[in-house]
Amino acid sequence: MQFVTRxxxxxxxxxxxxxxxxxxxxxxxxxxxxxxERIQLFSGVVIAIKGGGMRKxxxxxxxxxxxxxxxxxxxxxxRVAEVAVKRHGRVRRAKLFYLRHRVGKATRLEESFxxxxxxxxxxxGGQAKK
Amino acid sequence: MAQVALKFLIGxxxxxxxxxxxxxxxxxxxxxxxGPCTVTQIxxxxxxxxxxxxVGFEECRPKVLSRPVLGHLGVLKxxxxxxxxxxxxxxxxxxxxxxRIKDMPAATVGxxxxxxxxxxxxxxxxxxxxxxxxxxxxIRAHHFNRGPxxxxxxxxxxxxxxxxxxxxxxxxxxxxxxxxxxxxxxxAKNLQVFDVDPNSNLIYIYGAxxxxxGGLVVVKRAKTxxxxxxxxxxxxxxxxxxxxxxAKK
Numbered sequence: 001m002q003f004v005t006r007x008x009x010x011x012x013x014x015x016x017x018x019x020x021x022x023x024x025x026x027x028x029x030x031x032x033x034x035x036x037e038r039i040q041l042f043s044g045v046v047i048a049i050k051g052g053g054m055r056k057x058x059x060x061x062x063x064x065x066x067x068x069x070x071x072x073x074x075x076x077x078x079r080v081a082e083v084a085v086k087r088h089g090r091v092r093r094a095k096l097f098y099l100r101h102r103v104g105k106a107t108r109l110e111e112s113f114x115x116x117x118x119x120x121x122x123x124x125g126g127q128a129k130k
Numbered sequence: 131m132a133q134v135a136l137k138f139l140i141g142x143x144x145x146x147x148x149x150x151x152x153x154x155x156x157x158x159x160x161x162x163x164x165g166p167c168t169v170t171q172i173x174x175x176x177x178x179x180x181x182x183x184x185v186g187f188e189e190c191r192p193k194v195l196s197r198p199v200l201g202h203l204g205v206l207k208x209x210x211x212x213x214x215x216x217x218x219x220x221x222x223x224x225x226x227x228x229x230r231i232k233d234m235p236a237a238t239v240g241x242x243x244x245x246x247x248x249x250x251x252x253x254x255x256x257x258x259x260x261x262x263x264x265x266x267x268x269i270r271a272h273h274f275n276r277g278p279x280x281x282x283x284x285x286x287x288x289x290x291x292x293x294x295x296x297x298x299x300x301x302x303x304x305x306x307x308x309x310x311x312x313x314x315x316x317x318a319k320n321l322q323v324f325d326v327d328p329n330s331n332l333i334y335i336y337g338a339x340x341x342x343x344g345g346l347v348v349v350k351r352a353k354t355x356x357x358x359x360x361x362x363x364x365x366x367x368x369x370x371x372x373x374x375x376x377a378k379k
Contacts, residue, residue, distance in 0.1 A: 004146070004147045007144075008147050030154070054147060055148065076150065077154050078154050079154035
């Protein structure tokens with residue numbers, strides 16, 4: 001497998017967006033409408049990061065008109081233009097599927113101020129594992 | 131050493147991966163490290179009864195090969211008369227295969243074929259040896275059904291009857307039974323080339339190819355390309371073969 005992982009590296013985004021589970025993010029997603037291309041925002045909480053290497057993807061959850069909406073994005077997709085971190089949530093697990101069972105105020109996550117520098121931190125921590 | 135645009139390369143499967151197309155779709159790919167292959171012999175209809183180009187792949191220590199093979203490759207020649215035939219000295223190549231394809235390019239012994247002969251979007255056949263599954267029962271090998279597991283059933287994975295009685299007194303040929311499954315040559319036909327990387331001898335092929343990672347494969351031009359129809363939704367850059375269908379879009 002090593003051979004393929006090495007090759008994959010060259011096709012991954014060089015500066016892949018870095019964020020963690022629990023972060024509130026704005027995903028800038030390129031959408032093609034006919035000939036025009038525009039960027040759509042999808043903002044919500046990252047509830048899971050899964051896969052590794054080229055296959056790494058993440059799930060963002062938000063509430064739209066009282067209905068929970070989840071979208072999964074491949075991290076290295078050229079359509080994912082940017083992932084802007086709005087706020088770091090303090091979470092204690094890797095997958096936040098428990099948020100699905102919660103409604104209203106209970107879905108809020110405590111903000112983590114320790115990780116305001118998480119950008120650089122998660123780069124070394126999260127990315128190195130690939 | 132001249133290059134030949136020979137659409138027949140021996141290589142090794144390096145595994146599978148996925149990549150994004152320009153429009154953001156994910157495509158499953160097999161990575162094959164193919165070539166460079168050296169032409170080791172030209173077979174002609176007059177001399178050998180058929181026309182073909184024999185190519186060798188993967189340089190190895192001469193010790194690995196038998197003396198007859200080394201002689202064929204011209205390695206021994208270079209040993210005995212180093213001075214005068216140094217230029218013609220052959221390399222010890224582990225794998226030899228013959229290409230019997232129509233309209234073969236003119237090649238001479240010593241020419242080198244690389245992945246550069248293939249281009250994006252082209253259709254190819256990829257031959258490999260499938261993974262061996264061992265001796266498999268009829269359920270696995272032929273998708274037979276299973277008998278009941280309980281109520282005293284003695285027929286759980288048995289094949290059942292394999293024929294009639296006194297007439298015809300034998301089991302018909304071709305009756306499906308347990309067999310040694312896999313470890314057989316399998317050619318994946320009409321796969322599309324997603325990308326070619328001549329610098330590292332890599333060829334990215336849409337879809338799966340028989341055999342384990344590291345297994346030997348042969349990449350060649352598609353023998354029976356399908357009639358034009360809806361183009362596979364993969365490659366943006368159209369080649370001659372994938373071109374006309376794409377025009378609709």
